[in-house]
Amino acid sequence: MQYVSTRGAAPVLGFEDVLLAGLARDGGLYVPQSWPQFSADDIRALRGLPYSEIAVRVMLPFLGGAIDEDAFRAIVTDAYASFDHSAVTPLIQLDQTTWVLELFHGPTLAFKDVALQLLGRLFDHVLAKRGERVTIVGATSGDTGSAAIEACRDRQNVDIFIMHPKGRTSEVQRRQMTSVLSSNVHNIALDGTFDDCQDLVKGMFNDTAFRDTMGLSAVNSINWARIMAQIVYYFTAAVALGAPDRKIAFTVPTGNFGNVYAAYGARAMGLPIDKLVVGSNSNDILARFFASGTMAAAPVVPTFSPSMDIQISSNFERLLFDLLDRDGDAVTAALNRFRAEGNFAVTDAQLAKALSIFAGHRVGEDGTMETVATTWANSGYLLDPHTAVGVAAAKAAKAKAEVDPSVPMVVLATAHPAKFPDAVEKASGRRPALPPRLSDLYEREERLSDLPNDLATVQAFVAARARAAQEAA
Numbered sequence: 168m169q170y171v172s173t174r175g176a177a178p179v180l181g182f183e184d185v186l187l188a189g190l191a192r193d194g195g196l197y198v199p200q201s202w203p204q205f206s207a208d209d210i211r212a213l214r215g216l217p218y219s220e221i222a223v224r225v226m227l228p229f230l231g232g233a234i235d236e237d238a239f240r241a242i243v244t245d246a247y248a249s250f251d252h253s254a255v256t257p258l259i260q261l262d263q264t265t266w267v268l269e270l271f272h273g274p275t276l277a278f279k280d281v282a283l284q285l286l287g288r289l290f291d292h293v294l295a296k297r298g299e300r301v302t303i304v305g306a307t308s309g310d311t312g313s314a315a316i317e318a319c320r321d322r323q324n325v326d327i328f329i330m331h332p333k334g335r336t337s338e339v340q341r342r343q344m345t346s347v348l349s350s351n352v353h354n355i356a357l358d359g360t361f362d363d364c365q366d367l368v369k370g371m372f373n374d375t376a377f378r379d380t381m382g383l384s385a386v387n388s389i390n391w392a393r394i395m396a397q398i399v400y401y402f403t404a405a406v407a408l409g410a411p412d413r414k415i416a417f418t419v420p421t422g423n424f425g426n427v428y429a430a431y432g433a434r435a436m437g438l439p440i441d442k443l444v445v446g447s448n449s450n451d452i453l454a455r456f457f458a459s460g461t462m463a464a465a466p467v468v469p470t471f472s473p474s475m476d477i478q479i480s481s482n483f484e485r486l487l488f489d490l491l492d493r494d495g496d497a498v499t500a501a502l503n504r505f506r507a508e509g510n511f512a513v514t515d516a517q518l519a520k521a522l523s524i525f526a527g528h529r530v531g532e533d534g535t536m537e538t539v540a541t542t543w544a545n546s547g548y549l550l551d552p553h554t555a556v557g558v559a560a561a562k563a564a565k566a567k568a569e570v571d572p573s574v575p576m577v578v579l580a581t582a583h584p585a586k587f588p589d590a591v592e593k594a595s596g597r598r599p600a601l602p603p604r605l606s607d608l609y610e611r612e613e614r615l616s617d618l619p620n621d622l623a624t625v626q627a628f629v630a631a632r633a634r635a636a637q638e639a640a
């Protein structure tokens with residue numbers, strides 16, 4: 168298995184190098200040269216298997232032999248042993264045709280744990296084998312940060328720097344990150360938005376001298392391995408509901424487009440996915456794209472679903488690569504235009520190709536709160552605000568007949584409601600409690616550094632802290 172960059176001008180890499188590379192050297196994102204194929208029999212054979220075994224079978228073709236199967240099985244099994252539900256990602260039925268796929272049973276209560284618990288262990292395995300050390304730089308709107316910190320804390324070969332937009336995460340999210348006091352963990356509260364944080368991460372990777380001196384790696388979904396690990400739960404959910412003998416639709420609350428791109432990957436591998444509904448909050452650049460074929464930037468506004476307060480959806484580039492027939496130059500031209508002028512458009516044929524798979528819906532603040540309230544009142548199920556965007560978007564797609572009503576609809580429950588207690592209580596009257604292992608979160612000491620939105624300042628901070636950590640190690 169080889170990986171190519173969406174901009175077409177970076178070296179083709181195997182799995183281990185892709186895991187460590189993060190952003191491609193031409194500024195693009197790595198994708199598989201071709202998708203592994205699962206026949207109907209291969210998919211049927213997954214029925215009844217535990218999550219970790221399905222995970223091994225689905226991910227093994229992506230490794231291209233880089234990690235021995237037994238060693239990989241041990242890593243995967245260990246990663247999912249940290250989840251507090253035996254099914255790892257259980258399905259809960261909400262109504263006759265709608266399920267939620269609970270992805271928040273990992274240590275930091277969001278879907279990011281599913282991939283990052285694995286990634287932390289994969290980094291360890293590969294770095295120990297190579298005798299190397301990396302500096303991870305990451306951007307978070309709230310959930311990737313804590314999941315990555317939890318996965319990388321105290322690992323010997325890793326320093327991790329996580330930037331979050333100051334004052335724009337929930338308090339629980341911030342404390343989950345900043346109360347980890349391990350010497351290899353560095354939290355930055357950036358004076359800016361998530362998009363600014365992500366731009367700085369890409370800026371650090373695109374500075375080749377800095378990237379090479381620091382040995383940069385990524386934990387955001389620019390890292391291919393994140394997508395690979397997220398593909399798995401689309402298989403487990405679809406198989407549990409009757410695939411390959413029945414089609415399944417998914418609705419994904421979306422920000423950076425990584426999670427729904429993983430669903431696209433599962434479909435490309437042969438999973439019978441009928442439709443992928445993208446749920447956006449008021450930061451609705453993706454919903455507007457699917458309505459018009461034009462990607463047009465707009466200022467980010469804070470919402471009740473802060474992890475989705477994103478306007479520049481990094482992984483959309485991976486879809487664009489396919490919409491533009493895998494022409495790296497065309498992707499580069501579109502994204503250069505987006506950077507310079509704030510927009511680009513696809514042709515009607517390319518939009519039609521996208522709409523044969525995707526639908527997009529914007530759910531505003533009132534719709535989010537109303538969905539939390541009515542779901543609680545009607546089913547006794549407490550949604551987090553991100554998942555509520557998904558539930559409302561699924562409903563909108565059904566109302567517009569964009570999905571076949573006979574097809575089961577699975578909405579991805581991307582975070583535990585206790586991560587957003589204020590919004591959930593405001594909507595439902597019920598304040599969700601943190602699980603016992605986080606019950607002292609509000610008393611824990613916090614450590615973080617405030618930095619301006621300036622690449623040179625952030626680079627100097629990362630270099631100085633990483634040097635100090637290495638000297639101390």
Ligand SMILES: Cc1ncc(COP(=O)(O)O)c(C=O)c1O
Pocket residue numbers: 277278309310311388420421422423424425426427474475553554581582
């Ligand atoms: C709770 C939650 N829901 C949804 C999303 C959106 O996922 P994606 O960025 O993969 O589109 C995020 C963050 O990205 C998140 O943290």
Ligand SMILES: N[C@@H](CCOP(=O)(O)O)C(=O)O
Pocket residue numbers: 306307308309310311312386387388389422423425474475481
């Ligand atoms: N919502 C995310 C944003 C970053 O997304 P990623 O999937 O690229 O890591 C977060 O919680 O940080």
